[in-house]
Amino acid sequence: MKNPFLEIDALTKRYPSPGGEDLTVFEDVSFDINKGEFVCIIGHSGCGKSTIMNVLAGLDTATSGAVTMDGKEVVGPSLDRGVVFQNYSLLPWRSALKNVTFGVRARHPDWSKEQILEHSYKYLEMVGLSGGAEHRKPSQLSGGMRQRVSIARAFAIQPKLLLLDEPFGALDALTRGTIQDELIRIWSGSEQTVFMITHDVDEAILLADRILLMTNGPYARVAESVVIDIPRPRNRAEIIHDPGYYKIRNHLVEFLALRSKALAEERPDDDGPMKPRRPATVRPAHSAEGEGSGEGLGERPGEDRPAPLVEPERMSLVQ
Numbered sequence: 001m002k003n004p005f006l007e008i009d010a011l012t013k014r015y016p017s018p019g020g021e022d023l024t025v026f027e028d029v030s031f032d033i034n035k036g037e038f039v040c041i042i043g044h045s046g047c048g049k050s051t052i053m054n055v056l057a058g059l060d061t062a063t064s065g066a067v068t069m070d071g072k073e074v075v076g077p078s079l080d081r082g083v084v085f086q087n088y089s090l091l092p093w094r095s096a097l098k099n100v101t102f103g104v105r106a107r108h109p110d111w112s113k114e115q116i117l118e119h120s121y122k123y124l125e126m127v128g129l130s131g132g133a134e135h136r137k138p139s140q141l142s143g144g145m146r147q148r149v150s151i152a153r154a155f156a157i158q159p160k161l162l163l164l165d166e167p168f169g170a171l172d173a174l175t176r177g178t179i180q181d182e183l184i185r186i187w188s189g190s191e192q193t194v195f196m197i198t199h200d201v202d203e204a205i206l207l208a209d210r211i212l213l214m215t216n217g218p219y220a221r222v223a224e225s226v227v228i229d230i231p232r233p234r235n236r237a238e239i240i241h242d243p244g245y246y247k248i249r250n251h252l253v254e255f256l257a258l259r260s261k262a263l264a265e266e267r268p269d270d271d272g273p274m275k276p277r278r279p280a281t282v283r284p285a286h287s288a289e290g291e292g293s294g295e296g297l298g299e300r301p302g303e304d305r306p307a308p309l310v311e312p313e314r315m316s317l318v319q
């Protein structure tokens with residue numbers, strides 16, 4: 001079987017606590033992402049989503065475990081991975097435009113100044129920043145505008161992997177919708193792979209091929225990989241009429257409201273080291289019809305799976 005584009009193997013993050021018990025944020029988190037997939041991760045605040053993303057970006061290290069992208073272990077940052085952080089992380093002394101050209105120049109050292117400017121303007125216009133705003137420094141922009149610069153900067157370097165940490169959180173509903181549409185347009189016309197943190201279940205269903213669900217911390221883990229098999233192109237006004245939409249939505253909401261906590265209280269192997277566990281693949285859209293097809297995303301035929309995590313009649317677990 002072809003290797004996945006991104007492999008996360010038995011990732012654990014612990015923070016030492018002098019004089020007390022170490023804080024284990026998450027333990028033995030394992031999942032795969034295929035090339036070109038759009039994967040969202042959802043979980044309650046503090047379960048470790050941003051930490052996982054920082055490890056994928058090469059900006060933080062796990063206590064144990066490994067991340068492999070395109071067959072190479074991730075050991076530091078790279079222009080192959082573009083990151084949009086919750087807090088923008090712009091260079092404060094540079095204008096919005098120069099924040100974008102900086103990355104484009106690093107990515108394409110052979111390009112002329114004109115090529116770099118043209119390319120950077122294209123992405124700034126895409127996020128609605130033109131007409132003079134592009135010459136302002138981050139401190140002269142609103143939170144939403146700063147976030148848009150950060151999005152333009154990440155998209156403009158056209159990385160193989162886009163890592164997005166609640167990228168639309170600071171945006172008003174209209175801009176959010178426009179940039180979500182642009183993200184889908186850019187992603188679907190490329191071979192880019194996207195890993196995105198969001199707290200918004202509707203946004204995740206609209207955008208993702210799969211949604212990873214994390215249990216609450218400490219000792220958080222990725223419990224399920226929920227397949228969003230709603231056909232594309234998707235449209236936010238029409239998606240709610242898809243027969244699977246509310247089954248998926250209810251499954252996600254129920255996980256966040258009830259099961260994320262209940263599962264966190266069940267430590268799987270209390271009397272020994274935990275084995276790496278890949279999340280169960282779940283297809284809630286097929287729950288009434290019975291089983292899903294079992295093909296495709298993230299599954300490894302023959303591999304041990306965790307026991308079903310919810311009653312079988314409420315969902316279809318791929319065996």
Ligand SMILES: Nc1ncnc2c1ncn2[C@@H]1O[C@H](COP(=O)(O)OP(=O)(O)OP(=O)(O)O)[C@@H](O)[C@H]1O
Pocket residue numbers: 015023025043044045046047048049050051052217
């Ligand atoms: N330097 C640190 N020392 C100790 N604990 C830390 C440190 N950095 C993060 N943590 C803890 O790690 C846990 C995970 O943090 P993280 O930001 O990854 O969570 P998250 O799921 O992204 O949360 P949110 O949804 O609120 O952004 C939190 O409990 C946090 O307090």
